[in-house]
Amino acid sequence: MTKEEFLRQFHHARTVWQEQDYPLRVKGRPAAVLIPLIDYGDSLSVLLTERAHHLKHHPGQISFPGGGVESQDAGVIDAALREAEEEVGLPGDHATIVGSLPDYRTISGYTITPVVAFIKPGFTVVRDPNEVESVFEVPLKHVLDRKNHLIHHTHRNNQTFPIYFIPWQDRMIWGATAAIIRNLSHHIHP
Template sequence: MTVDEIVRRVGERSRRLASGLPVAHAPLGSDFSLSGVVPLPETWRPAAVLVPLVRRDPGLTVLLTQRTEDMPSHAGQIAFPGGRRQADDIDEIATALRETEEEVGLTRDFVQVIGPIDHYRTGTGYEITPIVGIVSPGFTTRADPREVADVFEVPLEHFLDERNHRIDSRVWQGRERRYYAMPYGERYIWGATAGMLKNLQFVLTAAD
């Protein structure tokens, strides 16, 4: 898939979501069915992540992080760079770019922001806005050792191919929890990250 096609498809999705025009529903609104599993919060805490699509030869890659094992939540899991929106962030884009620079040292001058895609709610009470951006090569990553154990890239085509998508399950708080997983080699990509990638795959491959 070309960069121009990605820009067109994500840009159109962003515009329609912002304007309130009808859109085909993304596959997932949350990382699992929240109703009846956990008490729903009265308000959702806003957060944003950057979905960094890096220009590489021969094709785009997705930049991801592996969280450190001593994080208070989601320890050791694979994630997009991002986090909770702060009071001085003017919007979700500002949050995603700030958090990305803090976590992995990728500065905003390397990022061409295309726009947000569908919100994603987590069992921990966050409503995440994924911000898709095209990243130019030449940057150097610098992982924050307090949060990030590793920074790596996976070919975008891996996530666009549904043969690499599967549904796994585990017992959580006495109930079976089902979630998407998209393993790549020894990397186990699952949960909210896989869910947002599933939504991205839908945006990029759905019929016009």
């Protein structure tokens, strides 16, 4: 999938199916993640991180660069770009914002806004070892293909919730990251 093919599918007027998120009783803490699509001209890949193993919450989990919106952030886009620079050294001038996906609420009490951006290749990854164990890329075509998605259902408070999994080589993308990828997939492949 090229940048032009992605844009044709991403910017449209149709209603898009959204995966079920966690129904928070109160407004969640605002957070933002960057969906960094590395543009190689003839293909796109998505940059993902493996969270540091010593972290208290979600150690070793695969995620997008991102985190809570802070008071100094002008908004969710600013927060997503700031977090990407802090976590993986992504310079803001390498990112071209495409848009965002609808918010996704998590069981941990966050309301995440996924921000989609094209990234110029060639920047030097500088990971923050306090937050990031490793950084890697996956072909966008692979993660958007719902044939590669696995779904497990869990039960909480007499309700059933799906948990999504996307295997890639020796890694497993799951939880909110996989659900956000599925929402992007519904946008691109209705």
